[in-house]
Amino acid sequence: MRVLVKRSSAVQEFEVPRHPSQTVLDVVTYIQRKLDPTLAYRYACRVGMCGSCAMTVNGVPRWTCRTHVDNVAGNDELQIGPLKNLPLIRDLVTDMSEFFDKWARAQGRFQGGRTKHDDFEKVSPDSPDRKAADAGIECIGCAVCYSACNVVAANPDYLGPAALNRAWTLVKDARSVDAIDKLRAVAGDAGCHACHTHMDCTERCPKHISPTAAIAGLKRATAKAALKGEL
Amino acid sequence: MSQWVAHVHRLSGVALALFLPLHFWALGNALQLDSFLAWTEQPLVKLGEWAIVVALAAHLGGGLRVLALEFLPLLDWQKSLAAVAAALTLAVGLALALSL
Amino acid sequence: MTQTVLWLAQRVTAAILAVCVVVHLATIIYAVQGGLTAAEILGRTRGNTAWLVFYAVFVAAAAIHAPIGLRAVLGEWLKWRGIWREVFLVFFAYTLLWFGLQAVIGVFG
Numbered sequence: 001m002r003v004l005v006k007r008s009s010a011v012q013e014f015e016v017p018r019h020p021s022q023t024v025l026d027v028v029t030y031i032q033r034k035l036d037p038t039l040a041y042r043y044a045c046r047v048g049m050c051g052s053c054a055m056t057v058n059g060v061p062r063w064t065c066r067t068h069v070d071n072v073a074g075n076d077e078l079q080i081g082p083l084k085n086l087p088l089i090r091d092l093v094t095d096m097s098e099f100f101d102k103w104a105r106a107q108g109r110f111q112g113g114r115t116k117h118d119d120f121e122k123v124s125p126d127s128p129d130r131k132a133a134d135a136g137i138e139c140i141g142c143a144v145c146y147s148a149c150n151v152v153a154a155n156p157d158y159l160g161p162a163a164l165n166r167a168w169t170l171v172k173d174a175r176s177v178d179a180i181d182k183l184r185a186v187a188g189d190a191g192c193h194a195c196h197t198h199m200d201c202t203e204r205c206p207k208h209i210s211p212t213a214a215i216a217g218l219k220r221a222t223a224k225a226a227l228k229g230e231l
Numbered sequence: 232m233s234q235w236v237a238h239v240h241r242l243s244g245v246a247l248a249l250f251l252p253l254h255f256w257a258l259g260n261a262l263q264l265d266s267f268l269a270w271t272e273q274p275l276v277k278l279g280e281w282a283i284v285v286a287l288a289a290h291l292g293g294g295l296r297v298l299a300l301e302f303l304p305l306l307d308w309q310k311s312l313a314a315v316a317a318a319l320t321l322a323v324g325l326a327l328a329l330s331l
Numbered sequence: 332m333t334q335t336v337l338w339l340a341q342r343v344t345a346a347i348l349a350v351c352v353v354v355h356l357a358t359i360i361y362a363v364q365g366g367l368t369a370a371e372i373l374g375r376t377r378g379n380t381a382w383l384v385f386y387a388v389f390v391a392a393a394a395i396h397a398p399i400g401l402r403a404v405l406g407e408w409l410k411w412r413g414i415w416r417e418v419f420l421v422f423f424a425y426t427l428l429w430f431g432l433q434a435v436i437g438v439f440g
Contacts, residue, residue: 241404244400244401248397251397252427255390255434256434268369284356
């Protein structure tokens with residue numbers, strides 16, 4: 001089949017043999033190993049656990065190791081490019097720094113109050129808060145949602161669905177002692193209020209997480225805090 | 232699908248925002264002059280009125296969708312369908328009712 | 332903090348407008364079906380305090396809702412941010428409020 005790869009300088013065309021159960025990652029790997037060793041791309045686990053192989057396939061961000069060629073190569077043709085909304089390093093490799101910087105700016109890290117001398121926090125898995133947190137904790141930071149988001153494209157400051165989703169899971173974590181700080185960090189033009197519920201993030205997330213739901217939760221939580229004068 | 236709904240929502244909002252000042256101004260004129268009201272009988276104006284009503288319905292539908300997604304603990308895809316359906320129904324119903 | 336308040340104002344006015352719009356459209360359809368002259372309409376609306384209050388609320392809600400919505404569009408599509416965008420939007424809000432209330436008073440006063 002015909003494979004068009006968007007590289008740093010131009011789109012390059014390759015002819016790649018098709019096989020049953022072939023994935024897009026197989027295709028990229030074939031190109032780099034057999035046709036053009038200068039092609040730069042990322043992968044690691046190749047079994048859908050690490051998220052490193054995320055690229056734009058026919059205009060849509062996906063995990064290439066989990067995308068079967070049969071599902072996407074209409075007309076025996078494939079278009080592969082780097083993830084959108086991230087600076088390009090080379091060919092199919094993007095610079096993920098800003099994605100993780102925004103994660104930090106959204107305070108996407110846990111802050112607890114207990115020490116090893118204290119008893120465990122008793123968190124019921126059935127409590128609504130825990131269920132809300134559990135819905136979002138499987139995120140592996142692959143940036144597919146970030147790449148799919150229109151608001152990220154239009155607003156360079158926007159923290160993005162992954163960072164906000166993580167902040168939400170921590171706000172809902174009963175053990176967090178700094179929930180209000182997190183709410184302050186995510187409120188604003190760069191935060192949850194910039195989300196317009198296009199839902200591309202939810203639609204594309206390979207782990208079936210809904211950042212839209214998490215961000216809606218943050219909107220409600222910040223509003224409540226603001227009304228109480230806590231924000 | 233959601234992106235399409237969101238874009239329609241945004242464009243209809245802009246259209247309505249631009250239309251509103253005109254609407255308020257025209258209201259003053261229409262109620263002073265029957266001749267102004269007669270002008271609104273023109274087909275192009277009728278088309279504009281219909282378009283504005285459809286924009287209103289679309290914006291309302293999209294807006295209800297946003298409110299549902301932000302405030303109600305329902306399944307995401309259901310919410311989308313519900314409001315889109317509401318908007319379309321409203322638009323069609325109004326367009327017919329106004330018999331423009 | 333401000334963005335949170337704006338978001339809340341946007342959603343609250345959205346809910347108010349949803350009700351107002353449905354009522355408004357129903358009323359307009361009813362009025363249109365009878366055919367209308369200016370005198371006929373004004374005969375029904377002039378001096379009607381209940382409708383005056385309703386439409387005043389309608390106008391106020393729209394004057395808050397529209398600028399906040401435009402704010403996002405201006406920021407994302409026209410890349411217009413900063414203090415002048417806010418100034419323009421406040422001006423736009425007042426314009427809507429002014430012309431809207433003039434129309435309301437003209438029709439229902």
